[in-house]
Amino acid sequence: MRILIAEDGLTARLILTGLLHKFGHEVIATTNGAEAWEIIQQPDSPRVVILDWMMPEMDGTDVCKKIRAMGGPYTYVIMQSAKTEKKDIDMGFSVGVDDYLTKPLDSEILRHKIHVAERVLKYETKLSLYAKEMESLANERARQLIHTDRLATLGTLSAGVAHEINNPLTFIAGNAQTMERAWNQVAPQLQEQNEQMAFILEEFPKMLTGIHTGVNRISKIVSGLKRFARQEKYIKHPFEISTAITTSLEFCHSKLKANIQVERSPDDSLPQVFGDIQQIEQVLINLIMNAADIMKSLPAGHLGIKAIQEGAMIRISVQDNGPGLPHKLLNTLVNPFFTTKSEGTGLGLSISNGIIEEHGGQFSAHNIPGGGACFEFTLPKYTNQSESLSEGL
Ligand SMILES: Nc1ncnc2c1ncn2[C@@H]1O[C@H](COP(=O)(O)OP(=O)(O)O)[C@@H](O)[C@H]1O
Ligand SMILES: [Mg+2]
Numbered sequence: 001m002r003i004l005i006a007e008d009g010l011t012a013r014l015i016l017t018g019l020l021h022k023f024g025h026e027v028i029a030t031t032n033g034a035e036a037w038e039i040i041q042q043p044d045s046p047r048v049v050i051l052d053w054m055m056p057e058m059d060g061t062d063v064c065k066k067i068r069a070m071g072g073p074y075t076y077v078i079m080q081s082a083k084t085e086k087k088d089i090d091m092g093f094s095v096g097v098d099d100y101l102t103k104p105l106d107s108e109i110l111r112h113k114i115h116v117a118e119r120v121l122k123y124e125t126k127l128s129l130y131a132k133e134m135e136s137l138a139n140e141r142a143r144q145l146i147h148t149d150r151l152a153t154l155g156t157l158s159a160g161v162a163h164e165i166n167n168p169l170t171f172i173a174g175n176a177q178t179m180e181r182a183w184n185q186v187a188p189q190l191q192e193q194n195e196q197m198a199f200i201l202e203e204f205p206k207m208l209t210g211i212h213t214g215v216n217r218i219s220k221i222v223s224g225l226k227r228f229a230r231q232e233k234y235i236k237h238p239f240e241i242s243t244a245i246t247t248s249l250e251f252c253h254s255k256l257k258a259n260i261q262v263e264r265s266p267d268d269s270l271p272q273v274f275g276d277i278q279q280i281e282q283v284l285i286n287l288i289m290n291a292a293d294i295m296k297s298l299p300a301g302h303l304g305i306k307a308i309q310e311g312a313m314i315r316i317s318v319q320d321n322g323p324g325l326p327h328k329l330l331n332t333l334v335n336p337f338f339t340t341k342s343e344g345t346g347l348g349l350s351i352s353n354g355i356i357e358e359h360g361g362q363f364s365a366h367n368i369p370g371g372g373a374c375f376e377f378t379l380p381k382y383t384n385q386s387e388s389l390s391e392g393l
Contacts, residue, residue, distance in 0.1 A: 001118060002028065004027075004036060004045065005029050005049075006063065009052070012052070019105070033058030040063070049076070051064065053092075067096070077098050079097045161225060224345045259295070262305070263304050274380050284305075293341065295320050301321060309381070314379050314381055316378075318375045335350065
């Protein structure tokens with residue numbers, strides 16, 4: 001251990017230093033309180049200090065007071081003195097002294113007292129490490145709670161909005177359809193009857209198309225919101241991830257143009273995963289569609305889908321060679337409503353993230369050094385405890 005001593009008497013200082021060396025400690029010796037205080041203020045100063053009571057410039061109790069006012073890691077203070085009066089000892093403790101050494105010095109007692117200091121400091125270090133760990137855990141937990149809370153609020157809000165929009169939407173869609181049918185009957189007659197109707201004749205179908213586009217877009221948002229609000233019940237079974245990948249690729253077939261080459265790593269020898277296959281297909285479809293969107297105009301697009309085993313989980317990745325994700329977006333991607341597409345809802349990734357969380361897996365995204373984005377998620381492997389575990393959730 002490194003020990004700082006402050007002692008103005010030469011003989012006493014030499015004896016103390018000698019003994020501490022003999023016990024295997026490193027000693028920094030000073031001759032008065034002010035000098036000792038200089039060293040104590042430096043970073044990485046010794047954490048055990050032996051102070052003489054009476055010293056020129058600054059005496060032991062003053063140094064001790066300063067040490068206690070300083071804060072930071074704990075310094076163990078031993079006061080050395082010929083003063084044995086009860087009131088003196090009492091005064092020393094009241095300014096924060098941890099222990100006393102009486103003069104003349106007894107080497108055995110000194111050894112024991114240094115041991116005590118060592119023990120106290122060891123526990124103090126452990127405790128402060130533990131406290132730091134607890135603090136970061138608490139912070140992390142608070143952060144998660146805020147995030148979950150926000151998503152829960154958004155979920156409730158989305159469910160409400162989806163429900164509210166749905167009624168007027170049905171109403172608009174129904175009427176637009178009737179109008180369209182009626183129009184198809186009326187238009188030929190109007191044309192014959194009146195030349196001035198030409199403008200309406202031309203514009204009316206466009207208006208109808210406009211209504212259709214609007215309605216379709218609203219329905220897309222509404223069904224996205226509903227899924228985001230997780231109103232569906234999950235039905236979990238063991239299944240092969242390769243089946244889900246095949247189905248999803250088939251579903252996206254028309255989106256994967258000739259410029260996009262699909263590469264699948266062999267995945268049929270993997271153990272089964274446990275989850276709701278339709279929900280997982282939903283995740284895959286969204287990732288494949290996003291990749292197809294981003295590679296639409298590339299001369300040579302490449303879509304890689306890989307599944308590997310990783311301990312108790314299966315990791316699935318969907319990778320493209322598009323421009324990748326802007327760095328500042330990597331963290332906000334799963335936030336609902338973030339989209340860079342004029343026709344996008346910005347819900348695909350948040351829904352996917354929600355589905356994977358619900359399965360006890362992790363969803364993440366990163367950019368590939370050579371260019372392109374890689375989305376990954378994990379799913380638990382199926383075991384004979386999967387069903388009971390998932391009921392407990
Ligand atoms: N593979 C990808 N490469 C680059 N950007 C992507 C990729 N996938 C998603 N993004 C970005 O993330 C946004 C959100 O995606 P998503 O939640 O699926 O909603 P949407 O597809 O409706 O926009 C996209 O608009 C796009 O900007
Ligand atoms: Mg999408």
